[in-house]
Amino acid sequence: MDKNSLLYWYPKIKNLGVPTPKTEIVLLNDDEKQAYYRGEDCFDLARLEREIKRAISENFSLPVFLRTDEFSNKHFWKRSCYLNSLQNLREHLFEIISGSRLADFLGGLPIEAIIVREYIEMDFRFRAFFGEMPVNPERRYFVRDGKVECHHPYWTEDAIGNGTAKDKLPFNWKKILSNLNFESQEELNILNRYSITVANTIQGYWSIDYCKAKNGRWILIDMAEGDKSWHPSCRYSNVQEMPKQDKHNLSSIVRKKD
Numbered sequence: 001m002d003k004n005s006l007l008y009w010y011p012k013i014k015n016l017g018v019p020t021p022k023t024e025i026v027l028l029n030d031d032e033k034q035a036y037y038r039g040e041d042c043f044d045l046a047r048l049e050r051e052i053k054r055a056i057s058e059n060f061s062l063p064v065f066l067r068t069d070e071f072s073n074k075h076f077w078k079r080s081c082y083l084n085s086l087q088n089l090r091e092h093l094f095e096i097i098s099g100s101r102l103a104d105f106l107g108g109l110p111i112e113a114i115i116v117r118e119y120i121e122m123d124f125r126f127r128a129f130f131g132e133m134p135v136n137p138e139r140r141y142f143v144r145d146g147k148v149e150c151h152h153p154y155w156t157e158d159a160i161g162n163g164t165a166k167d168k169l170p171f172n173w174k175k176i177l178s179n180l181n182f183e184s185q186e187e188l189n190i191l192n193r194y195s196i197t198v199a200n201t202i203q204g205y206w207s208i209d210y211c212k213a214k215n216g217r218w219i220l221i222d223m224a225e226g227d228k229s230w231h232p233s234c235r236y237s238n239v240q241e242m243p244k245q246d247k248h249n250l251s252s253i254v255r256k257k258d
Contacts, residue, residue: 002110003204004224005069012202018194019219021065022118024055028111036111041098048114049089055116056086065117066092070109073099075163077131082119121214125176128164135160137180137212139191142226142236143199144206148192150236153181154209190218198223207231 001008007025014020026048028036035043056064063084066072073080073096080095093114101108124134138154157174170176195208198220205226210218231237 001112002070004228005110005112006067006115006222007069007112009202009206009223013198013220013223016197016201018197019217021120021219021221022059024059024116025069026051026055026114026116028113033111036097036101036108039101041101042094045090045093048093052089052093052114052116053086060116060118062086063119065119066096067115067117068096068100068109068111069113069115070111071100071103072096073103074133075129075131077129077133079131082131120211120219123212123214123216125180126170126173128160128169128173130163132168135177135180138221139183139187139210139218140229140231141191141195141208141210142206142229142231143195143208144226145203146196146199148195148199150234151183151188151191151195152232152234153183155181156232187218194218194220 003009006023010020010023014023028048032043032048052066056062063082066081066083076095076099080092080099083089083092096114097111100111103109122134122136124136126135127133128135135155139151140154141151142149155177157177160169160173160177191210194210198208199206202223207224207226207229208220209222211221212218
């Protein structure tokens, strides 16, 4: 199994006491996976729809957060991962699945399941990108063999500014983003503790993504192998930072973490 898959890392960390969203998994069957790998983005979704609706009705109230085990297409937020009506489920599944195919040079990211997650209202400050995605306080921690190597705010000015029409952003969005990206000592203490807990459970080199909920809690929302995750330039980076015109461009880079 691909280690970047939620199916690999989530069972290992879900009971560690680190906050994560409630999560239900709907596995694709062999026919559905084969259709995806043949390039059929719009394969028959009827069975998946039934199973996802059942998972939602039995475990959640709307809205919910949808993704594959590796990808959410979150930049298209209102059309992809944020589901607030079951009537729109098929359209959201198509956006997530087709986005998964476009997110990698080699014909698509791997896919094993559709993941239904509890929607946790985050401490968002403004919206950006094509799908009016809420921009939240988010952090990426890099850990290696039980230790924290470095950590970075997830959202950069380049990512927001290059990916969003200027008339869709607040006039003072850069100042808002700067405040959002400020890392307090209290935050550092919490996220370092969480990250060490995770790193002592999953050996190797990993990135861990956290998002701050409206109630102030930090939530672990995603993980991936560190050498396959976007990494700002720092003394722990293995590669130089991506050129400005390519950074966060899902059609030209693989960004496992979303």
